[in-house]
Amino acid sequence: MLSALRTCGGNTHHGANNTVQSTGCYIRLEGTEGFLESPNYPDSYPPGFDCCYDIARPSSRHCGIRFHAEQLTIVQTPQDAGFCQTDWLAMDSCVPEGGSRFCGNLTGSTFQYLFQPGSRALRLIFHSSSQSPDKRPNPNAKYKYRIKYKVLEDCGGLFQEPVVSSIPGETGMTCYTRIPDKQGSINTLYYPDYYPHNLDCVYEFMRPNPFICGIKMHSVEFDLEPSMETPFGGACADYFQAPGCGFLCGSINFSWTALYQPGATSQRFHFHSDDMNSHQGFLIAFEQVYHC
Template sequence: MRSTVSLVASFICILIGDCTAQLKTDAVKIKTNSSKGISCYSRLEGEEGVLESPNYPSDYPSNQDCNYDIVRTSSSVCGIRLYIEDLNIPGSITKGGDVCVNDYIAVESCVPEGGARFCGNDSGISHHYNFQPGATAIRLSFHSDSSGSGRGFRIKYKMVEDCSSYFYDIVPSGIPPLVGSATCFTRISEPSGTINTPYHPKNYPENLDCVYQFVRTNPNLCGVRMKTIKFELQSPMDTPFGGACSDFFHMPSCGFLCGKMEFSWFARYQPGATSLEFHFHSDESIGLSGFLISFEQVYNC
């Protein structure tokens, strides 16, 4: 029998106040036909602004790949809040109900994709995403194939200077029984290898906060390919809002993973980022065997 897996998006849906207020923005739109297949590009440089699908509010064209770079306006900015004012992107969803395929708008640096890839008609909600260390922008990508079309999207964004609710600055804990002499922080500069919970395959300790920092040793590195060898955390708790993870693994501001599962994904560096991070947390309950995950730093995305 397939184990229950909880994927809980770590963004918090918050309706933004006066969404009709005039926005201060400086957007540069460029249309290209590059060798990488990007058919349109927008660079948004204001503290607030708007991004729209091609031809909005008319139907967007088929077979489009567009990038939108939301530029970090200062070092005090830690993230962005996206308010989906209008979303009309017909598209199918994977069998598990997590990931949009065919047509979608996505925050391309987020994994798992289910927490940051949007389709359908989910208008009127907001999401928060963190800047990676050293990042100069957060990139959103829009993709359409030949299966159909829709009105597309209109999304407002705003720079954020307080990301304390979104695991922006995690303090690694000590590792029992080594508290005081070792912290649960792993800095990874190797081109390939594995990461794991403390003491894996034995049970991980309770009350842990571990940070796994992948260092971008070359600006031509574009991301990290990761695949589970073993993944077993505490199962999700049932709540009126769905499953909730008490022990979890995640990329901060993207999505939580817990339970017993398998995954293979590609975590992208944001433009200008010097590293990207993952976080593992355990509560006061007895731990399980945890995880062993293989990785490979990638040049060709």
């Protein structure tokens, strides 16, 4: 389903607050604020739909987009625990994918995401299964969404791009790695020895050409400080992330394809360590790919 949406395209019409391009279930939104609505809104969305929303970036000074769910109720089944598998709305370019898929009742929630360097747009996708409406968990419920968005010039807090730190004991050296290669690996500083405290490292993958759609990555070794329990759930003190997306910590295995946003020239990953409890770190193999 994801690979089919790489060919999004459409025709233009003008609404009250934003320019919209649409063909089938492709919509391009060109205003600095507006709404995303599910197919058939305000009625329940139909089965068997794959939709693509591109929200245009007005200029390079715009850093990201904030979303507020005025209504967001998407089919969720018992099999969806922890990962939406039947119906979902998702941020196309975020990994891990499970942290960027939304289903269930999330009305009132707010989300924020960043543009990648050079990106012309940020893309969301919607998928509904082919299951008939009378087979849904609650056939009488209204499954639909209406989400307000605003393109931002100030992306603060956890959603901002990380500031790269210096390497301890190395005068004038920062923990930044520029990666022009089509394949290879990345690792934490001094791997396989334990990584230092108080690091903010950025790994920036340069897109070799516009036909490369993403970076296929898998963990050879991944061992960071485990998450801590808080009143709000688990929290990572040391973590690896795509800025603005989900956080990874602990000892895990993963395999994913990190997609480039439309027009992006690169994408970045961020590693952070705090002042306690270092671990071995990670070794991650990658390949820039043409088929996503």
